[in-house]
Amino acid sequence: PKSPYAPHLERALTAHSVAAHVTAVGEAGLSASRALPSLRRELAHRGDFDACLILLGANDVLSAPTEPIDGMLEALRALHVECRSRGLRSIAVGFPDHPAFAASGLRGSGALAAINDRIRDEAGADGFIDPHGMLPRSAHWSADRVHMTAEGYRTFGGAIAAPVARLLLPERRTE
Numbered sequence: 001p002k003s004p005y006a007p008h009l010e011r012a013l014t015a016h017s018v019a020a021h022v023t024a025v026g027e028a029g030l031s032a033s034r035a036l037p038s039l040r041r042e043l044a045h046r047g048d049f050d051a052c053l054i055l056l057g058a059n060d061v062l063s064a065p066t067e068p069i070d071g072m073l074e075a076l077r078a079l080h081v082e083c084r085s086r087g088l089r090s091i092a093v094g095f096p097d098h099p100a101f102a103a104s105g106l107r108g109s110g111a112l113a114a115i116n117d118r119i120r121d122e123a124g125a126d127g128f129i130d131p132h133g134m135l136p137r138s139a140h141w142s143a144d145r146v147h148m149t150a151e152g153y154r155t156f157g158g159a160i161a162a163p164v165a166r167l168l169l170p171e172r173r174t175e
Helices: 006-014 036-046 058-063 070-085 099-104 111-122 150-168
Strands: 051-054 089-093 127-129
Touching: 006 150, 036 070, 051 070, 051 150, 058 070, 058 099, 070 089, 070 111, 089 150, 127 150
Parallel strands: 051 089, 089 127
Antiparallel strands: none
């Protein structure tokens, strides 16, 4: 499904005085390395955006957990460059604490935090949101341990609203 947290984020942003129309470009299984054409198509087709949140790369990492993440970071940089070249604010979202990362050995060892640190430092975004701790319950994750449940998407959309609002409206404090 196309990022089902988008409508929940849109609703939650209103509580932070941000009137927004949130559109999702991603789809289940999309890797960061294959996302640039989809992003370009969406930006050309729908046009009028102010910001772009990019939460991608988990499929790249999970498909090759022992490989260096440099290729994934390069793909994320290209996505953020594309957004910024069109005058959009670009926001990178790190990886949540996801059961598939635990199964691959990336969670708990500090590796997931290190990946998020590299996304924050190297993706070339205007801002970064670390979703650590936003989806702590197993009820937030589907049986495939990769995708969120309806409750997970609802929770995630609500949880990232405050950090998104702070990045979009830095002159205003949001709780």
